[in-house]
Amino acid sequence: MKQTEARIIKGALEVFLDKGFLQATTQEIAKKAEVAEVTLFRKFKNKQSLFEFTITHIIADTFDASHMAEIYKQDEHSFLKTLITNRLEVINEHQALFKLIIAESIREHLPKDLQFTEVIYSQLKTLLEHHYIYHHKEANIEIKARLIAGFLLSEVILPSKNPVLNHLTHYIKVLTTI
């Protein structure tokens, strides 16, 4: 039954998001998925690999940026505005996941390719590169990506009032001049 695996992953995701890796128990996941606990271990080698599999898939689904493939052609201001606005939307819709990635990156429960740096920062760098290369502009991409990433981090870590968006214009200005 294909459904079983899907149910497991769904249950696992819920519990992992809610409790984090260490405090999530295989028992609770199994219960939520309505399978026997042992069934988890037939599908996944152990808790860690269930975790990684679950996170891999949800990340792929959530942070997918392929729909922004074309925005690099826009002028710098539009490009940055679209990029940042979109990423802010995504992480605001998936705060729990974002927090999970941050916490588990710090605690080193995630393989390198699922850590914050790789999932968020590298993606930003890639998008920025496309843009600046396309427009034949010199730009310190690393710095820009860092600043945007810090921006996103503050959005989830600090009490959310969505206030930053209103001042995006000023912020973009610094990104264009740095």
Added chain:
Amino acid sequence: MKQTEARIIKGALEVFLDKGFLQATTQEIAKKAEVAEVTLFRKFKNKQSLFEFTITHIIADTFDASHMAEIYKQDEHSFLKTLITNRLEVINEHQALFKLIIAESIREHLPKDLQFTEVIYSQLKTLLEHHYIYHHKEANIEIKARLIAGFLLSEVILPSKNPVLNHLTHYIKVLTTI
């Protein structure tokens, strides 16, 4: 004996910084403090309260900003530069503690007054307030504090190359215009 408690706190700090709250074991802490495990529980109600006590003290020591009491009188650019530079220095010297605060804030193992928001963000806001009130300037302090906080977050979460400092001037410019 005062020494006993001091040794416990020292040991606890080492282990908590290294492993985080959940993966730190009272056994390891006791061993490092060279006391019997049970002694921890005579001094502290439980692991959680040992954690909070330990973190409270190290945070007070580490993030103390009283030596910056006077900088609010400086002009805006100097003030921001001093502020940011100093905070960057502090967190770069105490990356492990900073990461601990972030991760445990997310996992809700810290009481409110020890969470990232309170420890870092509120402090920034206070310092900014002093400055802008003293200079009779209007300013969106919340936004500024958020941006600086994001700045600091990116510094610990992302691979460190200390590159941001070189571009501080531009960054400060945006902070002044927001």
Added chain:
Amino acid sequence: MKQTEARIIKGALEVFLDKGFLQATTQEIAKKAEVAEVTLFRKFKNKQSLFEFTITHIIADTFDASHMAEIYKQDEHSFLKTLITNRLEVINEHQALFKLIIAESIREHLPKDLQFTEVIYSQLKTLLEHHYIYHHKEANIEIKARLIAGFLLSEVILPSKNPVLNHLTHYIKVLTTI
């Protein structure tokens, strides 16, 4: 398909010889036999009966003594020499099986007719009986069989240097006088 059963038995034998009854897992056997684990249970009621079936067959093949049917006619010394030499050869070629029988006899994972006593000792007694009856000689067959069995046991249990064979003559002398 006859092949399936054959593959199972082959796989089971390998794993049982290598790991013993308890540490052999049906999973590993199935893998080695290149069948689904559940298939084992269609052919055999349970792990125990697979074990017994496997061991029965390998024992029949290995310890078969029918080719020694005629040696009882030889004189006592020749007979004993041939008998002991041959049995030593057999167990040296099948040390793993011999050890398995010993260990599983002790642990009572084998039905009576597959235990060491039956498989080795009784066979020795039968062969001795044939000889002494044929030659109309009185002889304490039980004792002789025991001594030879002890001989064989020491060969597998103790670190092997094959040293005993060189001194077989003296040993046979005592067997003839008992």
Added chain:
Amino acid sequence: MKQTEARIIKGALEVFLDKGFLQATTQEIAKKAEVAEVTLFRKFKNKQSLFEFTITHIIADTFDASHMAEIYKQDEHSFLKTLITNRLEVINEHQALFKLIIAESIREHLPKDLQFTEVIYSQLKTLLEHHYIYHHKEANIEIKARLIAGFLLSEVILPSKNPVLNHLTHYIKVLTTI
């Protein structure tokens, strides 16, 4: 309480002797010792080390041969007779332990110094050496030790009727001439 450890070892011994290493459960041992299961793990790192500790001590108590320290001065026949008779008595009184050592030696659950070879065979060799060196006699000690060991093995592995002792004299003859 010193008693606790003693009770654990007693319980462990009973269960290990009865079930063998793999089939003994820490639960059953704890129950028999009337302690919580977890207490076992405070005293011993794991099941394996509890096993080894238990076996080490019982072996030291059981197979102690220090009271035979002086027999090497006897003439060869007396010496061998005393030696063999005594060892036979010991193993007949501790059949279960002897069987355990054999089975777990085969299954490699025992460290080298607790395996059959070391515990039984080496001891025999040492005693034989003392004798033959004392009497300035050349002798193939290895062979003799092997034969005696095989003798002892047959005594536990085969159905016991204690018949061998009656023929000890003949048996000793072969040992003296080999």
Added chain:
DNA sequence: CATGAATGAGGGTTCATTCAT
């Protein structure tokens, strides 16, 4: 005939914490 899917029962081990001294 063979198997993919699922599981009940249990196993060793860890952890924070309490009891008694």
Added chain:
DNA sequence: AATGAATGAACCCTCATTCAT
């Protein structure tokens, strides 16, 4: 004040075996 001794509760994981196709 400090500790040695002991533990309840839980956790991850394994194994032989059954169910349904």
